[in-house]
Amino acid sequence: MRYISTRGKVKPVGFIDAFMMGLGDDGGLLVPEQIPAVSQETLKEWQKLSYQELVLAIFDLYTNGEIPNKDLRELVLASYSTFRHDEVTPVRRIRDDLYLLELFHGPTFAFKDIALQLMGQLYAYVANKDGRSIHILGATSGDTGASAIEGVRGKKGIKICILHPNGKVSKVQELQMTTVQDDNVLNLSVNGNFDDCQGIIKELFGDLAFKSANQLAAVNSINIVRILAQTVYYFYAYFQAAKASGQWKPVHFSVPTGNFGDIFAGYLAKRMGLPVDKLILATNENNILERFIHEGVYMPGDFRATYSPSMDIQVASNFERYLYYVLDEDSEAIDKLMKAFKSEGEISISPESLAKVQSEFMAHGVFGKECLNTISDYQAKYGYLLDPHSACGVAAVDKHAADGGITISLATAHPAKFNEAIVLCGIQQNYPPEIEALFEKPQRQKLVDGKLEDVAKELVQFYNA
Known part of the structure; x- marks a missing residue:
């Protein structure tokens, strides 16, 4: 398996090189050839298979044997050893x-833990293998930052910098990063906002x-390995629902979703052969993706x-990957479209392409x-407390999926991460001990203006210290 750019100007690379490249060197996003x-x-x-065994089976299709089986198994087992549920994603x-x-049984109580x-x-x-220094750089609308930091904190040879929009993440999300x-x-x-950070x-x-x-490496969903890791739980969820319902259909x-990464992983799983009917895209008032569909x-x-x-995101970084497939993997067309989008701020597709989109998605x-x-x-009805993102998912189910079929809705975070919304519903929840403890810890963060040169200056100083 080799990886190519949606814009067609990157020489095909292997798994580890794709992982380390992150964003394509031509500005595009890497996809499997x-x-x-x-x-x-x-x-x-x-x-x-168990969840861990399923990760190994799926990654075997993508890694080209670049990581010996024994090593990869050890990495996978270590990755999910800190999860609070034996099934990882029940x-x-x-x-x-x-x-x-x-998807919230990992160390930071959010779905980002699965991949990160x-x-x-x-x-x-x-x-460790190459004796190199790795400098991770990412932006977060709240959950990616905490998960990425938890994944590499204290690890030799790695430094990580995360940008988050000041005052625009929940208090728990902020504490998970800054303590x-x-x-x-x-x-x-x-x-600024998340789009400023991502830009x-x-x-x-x-x-x-x-x-x-500066030896930059990416943790955002611009990194294809994050997408591959997220495809696993679509397969796992389908298998568990099939067992429970006795139906294989x-x-x-x-x-x-706000950045189109999580739902693109579902699209990739469907393209691989998983029996998926429609992917229902749930968003909030920042509904650029709903309008597109x-x-x-x-x-x-x-x-x-x-x-x-x-999900407070206007520019979805993974949208380009899906557009690449909508336009029949025409990298030249994608390159032109994304350049036009950068200058004009808009993309429109043909009625024929829209029909293809609507055959696969609802929103x-x-x-x-x-x-x-x-x-x-x-x-009240089911005794199940949803966080506000997961609530958007099931609200979209109630809106669209009344056809007698089965829908699996992704519960992307623990409600304790978003108590600001829960209390408005008149509901009092108990924090898990790991989250409760955050409020007593000192914070460490640096406030910067949303200017490229200011951020770059901080990075050079941090990575080279």
């Missing part, structure tokens, strides 16, 4: 037509001289702060009142 096809017979065999039946895929604990182990493996005292961690609190990251990775001089997945127009609007801050933008009402309703 061919998506491997998994037969129904193989799927039936995979249904018998599936909870809510009613006959709805299952919740719980593995990526942390992989970075440590490469740093870490390891010297290989730097938190930059940026005056800075892409500019710095696009500056190949700066990227090389296509299901819907409902995915709260309904109208075929991708155009950022005004940023809005919401009850689901991890629903869940605004504040509907989000809070969903939290209250599911607590």
Whole structure:
């Protein structure tokens, strides 16, 4: 398996080189040269596997044997050894037509742990094997930062800097990042929103001289390995729901998403052969992706702060990957479109392409009142407390999936991370001890203006100290 850029100007590379490249050197996103096809017979065999064994089976299709099997097994087992549930991502039946895929049993109580604990182990493996220094740079709307920091804190040969929008993440999200005292961690609190942080990251990775001089590596979902790791729980969830329902037929997945990474992982799983009917895209008031699926127009609007801050994103960094497949893997067309988007701020697709999108996706933008009402309703009817992002997912299910089929909705975070929304529903929750302890710890972060040169200056000083 080799990896190529959506913009077609990067020589095909192997798994580890793709992992270390992060963003394509031509500004595009790396994708597999061919998506491997998994037969129904193989799927039936995979249904018998533990989560960790399933990770190994899927990664075997993508790693080219670049990591010896023994080493990869040790990395996978270490990655999920800190999770609080034996199944890693258990599936909870809510009613006959709805299952919740719980993705919040990792060390930072969010779905980002699934991929980022593995990526942390992989970075440590490469740093040790090659004797190199690795300088991780990422932006977060709340959860990625904490998960990435947890994955590499204290690890030899690795430094990590995370940018987050000042005052625009939940208090628990902020504490999970900024109470870490390891010297290989730097938190930059940026005056601006997540799109500003993400824009800075892409500019710095696009500056190949700066990227090389500072040995930058990526943890955001621009990194294809993060996407590959997230495909695993789609397979695992399908297998668990099939066992519980006694049915082996296509299901819907409902995915709260702002950056299009998590739902793109589901799309990749479907392309590999997983029996997926529709992918339901759930978003909030920052609903650029909903408009694209309904109208075929991708155009950022005004940023809005919401009850689901991890989805407060206008420019979805993974959208380019999906567009590449919508346009039949035409890298030249993608290159032109993304350059036009940078200058004009809008992308429109043809009616034929839109029909293809709508055959694969449904979408629903869940605004504040509907989000809070969903939290209250599911607590009252089912005794299940949703965080506001997961609530957007099940609200989209209730909107779209009333066809008698089964939908698996992704529960992306523990509600304790977003108590600001929970208390507005008149619900009092108990914090897990790990989160409760955060409020007594000192914080360490640095406030910076949302200017590229200011961030670059901080990075050079940190990485070269």
